[in-house]
Amino acid sequence: QKEVEQNSGPLSVPEGAIASLNCTYSDRGSQSFFWYRQYSGKSPELIMFIYSNGDKEDGRFTAQLNKASQYVSLLIRDSQPSDSATYLCAVRGRSQGNLIFGKGTKLSVKP
Amino acid sequence: KAGVTQTPRYLIKTRGQQVTLSCSPISGHRSVSWYQQTPGQGLQFLFEYFSETQRNKGNFPGRFSGRQFSNSRSEMNVSTLELGDSALYLCASSYLARETDTQYFGPGTRLTVL
Numbered sequence: 001q002k003e004v005e006q007n008s009g010p011l012s013v014p015e016g017a018i019a020s021l022n023c024t025y026s027d028r029g030s031q032s033f034f035w036y037r038q039y040s041g042k043s044p045e046l047i048m049f050i051y052s053n054g055d056k057e058d059g060r061f062t063a064q065l066n067k068a069s070q071y072v073s074l075l076i077r078d079s080q081p082s083d084s085a086t087y088l089c090a091v092r093g094r095s096q097g098n099l100i101f102g103k104g105t106k107l108s109v110k111p
Numbered sequence: 112k113a114g115v116t117q118t119p120r121y122l123i124k125t126r127g128q129q130v131t132l133s134c135s136p137i138s139g140h141r142s143v144s145w146y147q148q149t150p151g152q153g154l155q156f157l158f159e160y161f162s163e164t165q166r167n168k169g170n171f172p173g174r175f176s177g178r179q180f181s182n183s184r185s186e187m188n189v190s191t192l193e194l195g196d197s198a199l200y201l202c203a204s205s206y207l208a209r210e211t212d213t214q215y216f217g218p219g220t221r222l223t224v225l
Contacts, residue, residue, distance in 0.1 A: 031210045031211070032210050032211055034213065034214075036216075042218070043199075043201055043216040043217060043218050043219045044154070044201070044216045045216070046213055046214075046215060046216075049211075049213055051211060088153075088154065090154075092210050093210075098144055098156040098159050098167050098169065099156065099203075099214060100156070101146075101153055101154040101155075102153070103153040104153065
């Protein structure tokens with residue numbers, strides 16, 4: 001059973017701080033990794049994707065991938081109240097079309 | 112470019128009925144995937160279609176079925192509805208079905224089974 005694990009939270013950080021969201025996956029053959037943000041009552045919105053080991057930065061967001069440890073993380077710098085949402089980690093394996101999602105981490109950014 | 116659209120946005124059905132949900136992918140996208148989202152189970156994969164062919168299927172009973180048309184639009188059908196089928200049904204499209212393709216989600220259809 002291929003699994004993606006995330007802490008459900010809630011993770012609470014003050015405005016302006018760095019929020020760190022973590023995700024582990026069980027399938028070593030996984031090739032593609034995605035972070036989605038989902039506001040309450042809305043559908044998931046793609047934030048970042050990463051395929052190679054190391055860091056990938058996009059604005060205030062940095063995704064980090066360590067395939068040896070089967071670990072992917074998302075850092076949000078200068079967190080804003082508008083970042084308050086559930087963050088979903090998704091993994092796609094080799095030759096696999098569907099994404100396997102973690103259950104999400106709820107982030108709360110306090111003003 | 113218009114995003115993924117799903118119709119209807121909300122549905123209320125009773126047990127035993129059947130329902131058909133529709134999804135129109137982003138223009139040019141040929142792959143459509145369907146997911147079910149519930150508070151307890153999170154997002155679970157239902158099936159994926161590419162060029163009118165089902166490529167992959169999740170672990171759901173045969174009451175759940177789908178299809179894709181030549182214009183890439185997709186429908187999913189749930190027959191003999193059960194209370195546990197109440198969920199947000201999400202459709203996602205991607206350009207192709209390669210492992211590096213990103214999936215973009217529609218707004219979802221909220222199904223309530225009474």
